[in-house]
Amino acid sequence: MPELPEVEGVVRALAPIAIGRTIQNVTVSDTVIKSKQLGKEAVIKGITTEDFIVDMAGMTIGNVTRRSKYIYFHLMKDGNTCLLVSHLGMTGAWFTVDSVDDITEMKFRNHVHVVFTLEGGGLLVYSDIRRFGELRLLGCEADHPPLLKMAPEPFATGARKHFLEFAAMPKYARKPIKEVIMDGHVLSGCGNIYATEAIYKMKIHPERTTERISLKRKNELFDVIVAILQESIDAGGSSISDYRNINGEAGTMQDRLKMYxxxxxxxxxxxxxxxxxxxxxxxxxxTCQK
DNA sequence: TGAATTGACCGGGAGC
DNA sequence: TGCTCCCGGTCAATT
Incomplete structure (x- = not known):
C-alpha cells in the first residue's frame, strides 16, 4: 500500500527521468477499455479512453511533484498547461523501461494498463493489479475540488496549525484519534501503516477519542507522525504487499515498523x-496503549 | 445542510 | 484443488 513516503520515492525516481520528455503516444489495456465501455471508471477517470489518448499525445512533462499521496505530472502542449494526477490506490506502480518485458515481476507485468511512449525512446508505464488507482487529466487542480480540500503537506508551515484546528472541530473531536489522523482533510498522507506506528509510539489506544487527548499530546503526536514519515522517506518507503518503487525495488521501512x-x-x-x-x-x- | 453510510473500483491470498 | 470471502484508499451517491 503506497502511502506518502512511498509516493515521495516514486516522484523522486520519476522526476529526473520524465522531466522534459514529450509523450509520443499512449496505449491503454484492453481490460481498461472494456471496463470503460461498460461505463465503469476504471483507472482513467472523468474522461473517455479515446479523449485521454488524444489529449495526452504531444504533452511535454514539465515537472513531477507530489501532493499528499497523489503524483502530479505538470504538462504542457501548444502553449497550454494541464495536470495529470495519479493516485496509486492499493497496487498501482510506475515503471520507466525500454520495453514492458523489462518489468521483472509478473504480477505487475500482467497488469500494465497505460503505456506512454516517449519521444526519443523509452516507456513510462502505469501498472495496477487491482485497478484501485487513478489517472485524472485536469486543466488545473481546481478542476477536481477534492484536491483543494486536502490538508497541507505535513512538512509545510501551517500543517500543525491546520491539524490542531481541525482536530478540535466537533466532527473530528468525537472520533477515534486513529481515524482522525488518517483523514486527509485533517492531515495529509498518513495512512494506516504510519497511523498505527504513530499512536503506538505515543502509547495512545486507537479508539481513544481525539477530544480526550491534551493539546500538548496532540502536538507531540503531530511531531511523531512527521518524524515517522520522514524516516520512511529516508528508508525508501515500506514495501508492504504490492508497493514497488520505480525500478521495481522494495524499500526497507517495513523492517523498522514496531506495531503494524x-x-x-x-x-x-x-x-x-x-x-x-x-x-x-x-x-x-x-498493555502499552491506553 | 451536513453527517453517516454505502457503493464502486478489483485480484490476491487466506482459509476452509 | 477449488471455492468463498476478506481486504482497503478515495470519491461519489445515497440515506
Whole structure:
C-alpha cells in the first residue's frame, strides 16, 4: 500500500527521468477499455479512453511533484498547461523501461494498463493489479475540488496549525484519534501503516477519542507522525504487499515498523490485538496503549 | 445542510 | 484443488 513516503520515492525516481520528455503516444489495456465501455471508471477517470489518448499525445512533462499521496505530472502542449494526477490506490506502480518485458515481476507485468511512449525512446508505464488507482487529466487542480480540500503537506508551515484546528472541530473531536489522523482533510498522507506506528509510539489506544487527548499530546503526536514519515522517506518507503518503487525495488521501512503487522509488542512482549476503526484494521498493544 | 453510510473500483491470498 | 470471502484508499451517491 503506497502511502506518502512511498509516493515521495516514486516522484523522486520519476522526476529526473520524465522531466522534459514529450509523450509520443499512449496505449491503454484492453481490460481498461472494456471496463470503460461498460461505463465503469476504471483507472482513467472523468474522461473517455479515446479523449485521454488524444489529449495526452504531444504533452511535454514539465515537472513531477507530489501532493499528499497523489503524483502530479505538470504538462504542457501548444502553449497550454494541464495536470495529470495519479493516485496509486492499493497496487498501482510506475515503471520507466525500454520495453514492458523489462518489468521483472509478473504480477505487475500482467497488469500494465497505460503505456506512454516517449519521444526519443523509452516507456513510462502505469501498472495496477487491482485497478484501485487513478489517472485524472485536469486543466488545473481546481478542476477536481477534492484536491483543494486536502490538508497541507505535513512538512509545510501551517500543517500543525491546520491539524490542531481541525482536530478540535466537533466532527473530528468525537472520533477515534486513529481515524482522525488518517483523514486527509485533517492531515495529509498518513495512512494506516504510519497511523498505527504513530499512536503506538505515543502509547495512545486507537479508539481513544481525539477530544480526550491534551493539546500538548496532540502536538507531540503531530511531531511523531512527521518524524515517522520522514524516516520512511529516508528508508525508501515500506514495501508492504504490492508497493514497488520505480525500478521495481522494495524499500526497507517495513523492517523498522514496531506495531503494524506485528504479533507481539516489541516493548512489553504482550500479544497484539486488532480491531476495525473506520473499516481499517488497527493493530495495537493492549498493555502499552491506553 | 451536513453527517453517516454505502457503493464502486478489483485480484490476491487466506482459509476452509 | 477449488471455492468463498476478506481486504482497503478515495470519491461519489445515497440515506
Amino acid at each position: 503487522g506485528r504479533k507481539f509488542c516489541p516493548a512489553c512482549g504482550s500479544a497484539t490485538e486488532s480491531m476495525k476503526i473506520a473499516s481499517r484494521t488497527s493493530v495495537y498493544c493492549p
